[in-house]
Amino acid sequence: MHSCNCGDRGHSHFSDFFSENIYTWCTNCGNYGIHAAVKRALVDLEIKPCQTLLAFDIGCHGNGSDKIGGYRFHGLHGRVIPFACGASTANSKVKIIAFGGDGGTLGEGINHLVLGIRGNYDITFVLHNNLNYGLTLGQPSATTKQGVAMNAAPDGVTSEPIHPMKFIFSLGPTFAARTFSGDVGHMAQTFKAAIEHPGFSFVEVLQSCPTYNLMTPHEWYQERIKDVSQIKGHDAGDISQANSIALDIEKEIAVGVLYQNKKSIPFNLRQANRVNKKTALVDEVKNLSVEKLFDSFR
Amino acid sequence: MHSCNCGDRGHSHFSDFFSENIYTWCTNCGNYGIHAAVKRALVDLEIKPCQTLLAFDIGCHGNGSDKIGGYRFHGLHGRVIPFACGASTANSKVKIIAFGGDGGTLGEGINHLVLGIRGNYDITFVLHNNLNYGLTLGQPSATTKQGVAMNAAPDGVTSEPIHPMKFIFSLGPTFAARTFSGDVGHMAQTFKAAIEHPGFSFVEVLQSCPTYNLMTPHEWYQERIKDVSQIKGHDAGDISQANSIALDIEKEIAVGVLYQNKKSIPFNLRQANRVNKKTALVDEVKNLSVEKLFDSFR
Amino acid sequence: MKSSRQVIKISGESGQGVNSIGEVVAKGLKRCGFYSFGYREYPSLIKGGHAFHQIDFSDHPVSAPSRASNVLLCFSRVSFHAYLPTLTVGGQVIHMLDELEITEVEQKFIAEHKIKIYYLEAENIAREIGGRAIMANVVMVGALWKLLGLPIAPIENVVRQQFADKKDLVEANVACLNRGWKSDLGNLSPLTILFEKNNKREDDALLSGNHMLALGSVAAGVRAYFAYPMTPSSSILTYMADVYHETGILVKQLDDEISVAQFAIGANFAGTRALIATSGGGFDLMTETISLAGMTETPFVCILAQRPGPATGLPTWTAAGDLNLAIYAGHGELPRCVVAISDADSAYTLIQKAFNISEVYQIPTIVLTEKQIAESLFQVENLPADIPIERGLVTGASLDKLEAADRYKLTENGISPRWLPGESDATFVANSDEHLADGTLTEDPLLSEQMYAKRLRKLDTLHDALPEPVIIGPKDASVTMVSWGSVKNTICDVMDAWNELHPKDNFNLLLYEYIYPVKLKVLTGLIDKGQPLSLVENNATGQLGGLLSQHSGFQFEEKLLKYDGRPFFVDDIWEYLERRLTK
């Protein structure tokens, strides 16, 4: 495989990820910070635009797909996870980060979240959890709190919200982190850990949406988050500890890497017939003789 | 709404559910017992065929849909839950029981399981968990144990199986039970409790499949199951207790009603604009004047 | 034609209230005795960008937009730059943009087009009088009214009505309005409106195609509305939810479109009428369920609100590119009905018909609409007549005589008795596998074929029952446009004026609303007599044309196709006719 002429890691700059297209998010939207943090994480890890594949769902966050550098794919609503997982099976040299909203991820495509975590495909997944369907004008999502009146639910939704961490912990994840769109530094740190983790890295970003989520604005989160480093004795290697510190999302909200399995074996290394291959699927596309297979039918 | 001339509950017989069509399952398939138990539960509850709507997924179990009495719908693979939930919003007088396989429920349609539980639609859902895709000749399902060689996975699947109870407990169910296809009496008891529960009743049946599931045959389950009544001090009202007794599925497998929220409010009673309605949606189909609504646009 | 309408464009950022001001202005014009039509353009983002609400008004009913406007109201800089070029010669601008910078290119355009521009410090005024900058919009409306030379009372009433539930704001808004009305307007010239105010229908309703679909469905006895938001269908969901206390309908947003389709088929099978709506991408996900509805003969009605594709495409723009999808999607061969609404009235009527067809024939019915119909504001005098509900159900004493094998009985017209769960002792299975008369699975060649043919026979029965497409306009014309959907409105808006001017080169319209199964009698009549036919569609491939060719053998040589995300403007049709003339 031909490699782009920017060579190996080592010379990535923030400006390399700059795009001339102008962001179209609302003023003070949490997505701005998320993009800044993604860029910073990539630069810190010395990953260049041409060494990334950023995959976007359809939603407000996805409208940023043409406003950042890197190879990018802006696909269908709810389908960013299987797209990115599929890409990860073919080319593990390009770093793959997938972005999805709470609507696309915990509504339309929740089946894919299950698949991605269980398969432990080697991608980083960033959940833009703004507690609503932003791009379609503020309908409730699976994380909207019970009873909050929204577009299409004038008397509030009638189910309890999904607790994203509880949900994914039921599926045996290898990496689970939480961070907040108001803290670029914390996000960048968290994304870096996620990107470096081999396997499916789930990162929930508590994303403020000043337009539609009036219940838990920026300040609400600001006052409640607490980094795991400040939680005495937290061991990110212990899944049951992780499970329990993840629970509170009302009073003291734990952020940072909640859980990481250091022995994580990503999907590609679990495949019995490929585990010793030096090449990736993208390197192997050539006419293959099938004479021998054919002969076995004679 | 006209009601069938068999009147109210009270005269249901096992034979009412008899069908002249001959079952086509393999000899000793666990599905035989499940059908027997369903009939027994309905008869015990004095529910007649015309007072039921039995909804079937596509899979081996679904091939029983024309071999039992009752109104029945045999729909698409993976979609039995939203079909049944939709029906339950329209007519709450007919008892709705939905049946699905592990493939359809925890693969193709796992998003619907999430939706059904969260919405607490008033149906009973029976999971025929035979740890494989029976009807398509024994491919692995989401509950197939890691490493077991199957059709299409000659070296075994590479993910850990979904633990159905762990999964649904992460979603706030109102009723969760487990039973075994080898014990008709236990199944009938469990189904009865499920049918009587208002809201989404999740019942996992450990179903033997002598043809494709050779790892955990009838006897394997037989030796391991233990009814909750024999588990000292188990309180089905306590979700965290339920959670923990549900965990072991290898050595001592708890069966019976693991959890039930006695204050469960089913979906139809949560709707702000319908909660005081005496009629069901099926009773209300008539031309409605919209003059007043139209006038508000003048 | 041009002189018979005036066009006002109210523009600003998304989120600046362009739409509600648009509605206020349209209502005001109506109260002043005009007919109006509201057309919206906006980007797929929440705030910022540029958007407009354009009102075409006239002394006769209008239902399609012009390409260019006479007056431009600007609430934001971006919108000034975006829409300045859409002004006609002599166009006038009122903006509220302090120190607006005008580029050289714009200067040139302004000069060449003799455009006049007026800056109103509406925000300052609003803050002064009303205490809030947002009231600047109302100040601007006042100034507009001045420019239009219209009396203030009617629009003042509208403003009072609009803010009725925010009592504390009413008077301030009225004051803002009046203050705007008193602006001197600088060098702007009062608009010369060359047509009458025939003050008869000032109580008309102003509402969108989506509103009328919703109202029609309520009238049709729909009792459940399930949806997953997707433009341009989402506003049906919003409206259904907003009025659900009044209607008592179960309104539930679900988590994906497959669930939506399955909830609908479940609720319909149980025996109510459930409605669902989506756009192309969501519809794709529902197609397996459409196939299921065909097989199990369960009623199923889905609104497919079109926008430009493929994929996400242009989410907030318009197109009519999913006709083939509606006709062919869903695997296997199944009977179905496809209808396409063309305006607010037909929305109300066809959605009712769709339910009757779906229930009586036990087939899926797809109701096509387009963003252009879904979100434009139509002026409607009265509700069309309600269509009596036909359910095609076995009822009463006949229920006692049923046998299971009646459910899918082989009949000549393909329609078998249908009854609801809980209604009879005769229980059956609705089977997605091929089946016998009671639903029992069969793999027998003869019995399978018979059931397969029975289902498809319903298509012939339905075909015979459906109305032929209608000819709108003069019976004899030098050319007949063949079309469907919102294009109708543009064609009709042009028709009278053009035909008056060109009595020898006049045209009429063959409008398809009932599209599939396709009716051919009127069309082949025209073909046989050699009538020139021109296909006009809001897509690139001429999909209705393809369908008609397939069944009639006729190949359209003349086509006017548009696929830039915009509806047909009246100018498009007018210019096309002029081009035809000089050919």
Place this chain on the structure above:
Amino acid sequence: MKSSRQVIKISGESGQGVNSIGEVVAKGLKRCGFYSFGYREYPSLIKGGHAFHQIDFSDHPVSAPSRASNVLLCFSRVSFHAYLPTLTVGGQVIHMLDELEITEVEQKFIAEHKIKIYYLEAENIAREIGGRAIMANVVMVGALWKLLGLPIAPIENVVRQQFADKKDLVEANVACLNRGWKSDLGNLSPLTILFEKNNKREDDALLSGNHMLALGSVAAGVRAYFAYPMTPSSSILTYMADVYHETGILVKQLDDEISVAQFAIGANFAGTRALIATSGGGFDLMTETISLAGMTETPFVCILAQRPGPATGLPTWTAAGDLNLAIYAGHGELPRCVVAISDADSAYTLIQKAFNISEVYQIPTIVLTEKQIAESLFQVENLPADIPIERGLVTGASLDKLEAADRYKLTENGISPRWLPGESDATFVANSDEHLADGTLTEDPLLSEQMYAKRLRKLDTLHDALPEPVIIGPKDASVTMVSWGSVKNTICDVMDAWNELHPKDNFNLLLYEYIYPVKLKVLTGLIDKGQPLSLVENNATGQLGGLLSQHSGFQFEEKLLKYDGRPFFVDDIWEYLERRLTK
């Protein structure tokens, strides 16, 4: 014609090994110097029911089944009752059913059709000699061989080969075979085989269309296979997994078809070749992704293995009813290619072509097959020639000169440069929203329209590059059948014999394998010269016919359509030709 082939039906319950015995018999016949074709019928259940594997054999290649058989081998009671009526006059039965009860109707049939029946206590024999009842099947094969009057050595070799990896069973099986071969066969008469053993191709392979699709895709450089099981596509998954150590291909069963389609588009976008396959219901779920592939210009190849619909339909039976689905499904207007394989050879070739088309034109390609091709056993002499891979990628030094705006550059033929993530500094966005040349979102009318038109231009470019449909048979014939898919095999099987008998009423076949975009030159040539055309399709609505009518204006008056879940039997075509003759 009839006398030029013999037909053996091996029948039993699902799970009784009918298929492996079918393969053994077919291989034995091949080794004896015959050409054979294996046709399977089985129900959608795991064990029980009745199923058969039918082998038509001859002295010339055969590739379609007869309706009736000369010999019936029965392993189960149900299969005896089910298939007795499918015997020809003079047919013979060997069964192993102790105290078989024959009904009166059957007795009558037996008498009228001069059927001879022989009971072989194969199970007892098997238990005696081999120690296992299951070896009764092999005893039965021995008896069959006696009836056929064929030498034992070739079939003995096949049995040895078949049990090569179960060494302990080989000798017992061989003994069972020989013991069967020594049966006296009661009153059965040795079969009179009127044709030659032209012993030249005894090393031919016997394999299914699905095997050949899999092999073709491996040859085409496919490196990932994703699937969700669905008959009749599932055996591709099974085979791909069975040989994945040999091929090194990533083979992964996923949890639903949407994931399958998305994994494929992800892997293809990253730059490998991923293959997927499904049947109608699963395909419905993939259609939104097909729309996405069209919009983002990402290669995408999907095998659509047809079975009768709608909904679950007849899962283990055959049909060709999803052509319209393949052409029209997926919302919006997008360029795509639809090809249909017709046999094992074209499976191998077309799947390779499909990948080249998909990559070079950057469009989705749908490869249609049918259960009849997917699961029948074809005799194939050698692999067709491999097709060199064409990827249409920018490579080498040119990668350094790329700019982002090259990716979707407006070009005359619609094809823009494509390169893979990680290959160049020029990074772009593949956008499902309408976009500019570098993928940036646009809502501009002109720029949107240009990109929309660019994509659709690829359809014209592709159209020009595709081959015309081929005429098979005599150049001049009194009628031309127009068809696609497996029907070809039946038509070809009949062709020589019929045309020899009816030189004046002969026929040929216009076969469509490249179906969309549709090639019309050869067809319109025929239409223009007034050639009688007869449409033959394995569906109820004549979908290829519809497509051809739409584009050519020609209306097919003569149609032979079959939709009972069965393929066209040679008898269907023969009888149709006879009916035509007497009309």
